[in-house]
Amino acid sequence: MKLRAARGVGLSPKIAVGAAGGILVLGLVVALATGHRGADLADSMTQALATQTTGMGFTVQEIHVAGATPAGEEAIRAVLAPAKGQAILGLDLALVRAGVENVGWVEKAKVVRLLPNTLMVEVKERGALAVWQKNGRLMVIDGAGRTIPEADPAAFPQLPLVVGQGAEAVAGDILKSVASRPRLKSRVEALVRVDERRWDIHLKDGSIILLPAVDEESALIELDLLDRRDAILEAGLERIDLREPGAPAFRRRQTAQVAAPVEGGV
Known part of the structure; x- marks a missing residue:
């Protein structure tokens, strides 16, 4: 330049x-x-x-941000705004980088000055995994279960909803398992963590699938087999209990009312 x-x-x-x-x-x-x-x-x-x-x-007149989504870039630019107009040779780049890396969206950042007046910021963002509900509050989390404070949950209606204490820390594995099963994934309303031990899967039609505390993948394989044989996901059941391996239990729906997912399970 x-x-x-x-x-x-x-x-x-x-x-x-x-x-x-x-x-x-x-x-x-x-x-x-x-x-x-x-x-x-x-x-x-x-x-x-x-x-x-x-x-x-x-002086800093131009700031270029690379590697960020629009939502992430907005938060990053808010942190960098005080640098505008400052003497570019007087900037502490390590301090600027630390400020950028304090943004919830950012995993890593690199900051370079291009004389005479440009600051280049390249970031690696944390990907948004799910919306986490705890004590009635909604937060966006990444794949490691860390919250992204600057992310507005309302802006991510496509993300799955996980509910309950401890749900954020272990959501990655269960969401991966659900995502690999399109028929199940398309029906999921929310995944509720119960006693920080196991999951209840709430479906959009009001059905609830109770998974065991250990080896939930085997329980989901059993669900796959039942669904292929009996189209169980379309049966309108109130509850599908898979907590006992090899001995699924079912409860037929008593009412057409669909309950909202609650923390702590059913």
Whole structure:
């Protein structure tokens, strides 16, 4: 990127940058020669350089963000907003990076300055896995169960709903198992964590599938077999109890009313 012409001085941008580099090198030499006091002096010289070059256009005017979704970029730009107009040579890039990585969407960030006036920020985002409901509050979580505070759950109606204490920490495995079964996935309303031990799967028609505390995959395989043989997911049952391996139990629906998923299970 070409540097802008220096304003108000008789130096070209090339000379200005060369002078900046010379001062920084001198500061480094002094720091190496005099130890901690030299490091303090080098910091002071760097700040003085930043102040001097501000008048030449060496201020943050452009911020480019790469690797972020629109929702993530909005939150990142809000954190970076105070950098606008600051002396670009005076920015503490480690501090800027730390601020970006404090955004819930961001897993990792890299920050680079492009003289004279551009800040480049590249991020790796955390993917949104599900909406988690706890104590009536809705939060978006990533694959590791961490909340993404800046994410509005209402903006992610396509994400599955997991409910209950501890549900966020173990949602990844059960959601993967459900996603591999299209007939089941298309019917799921929510997955409710019961006593932080096992899952109830609430279907859109009001049916509830009770899974065991261990080896839930085997229970889902059993459900697959029952569904292929008897179309059990379409039978309108109130409850399909798979907690006892090899001995499924069923309860027919007594009412057409569909209950909302509740924390703690049925």
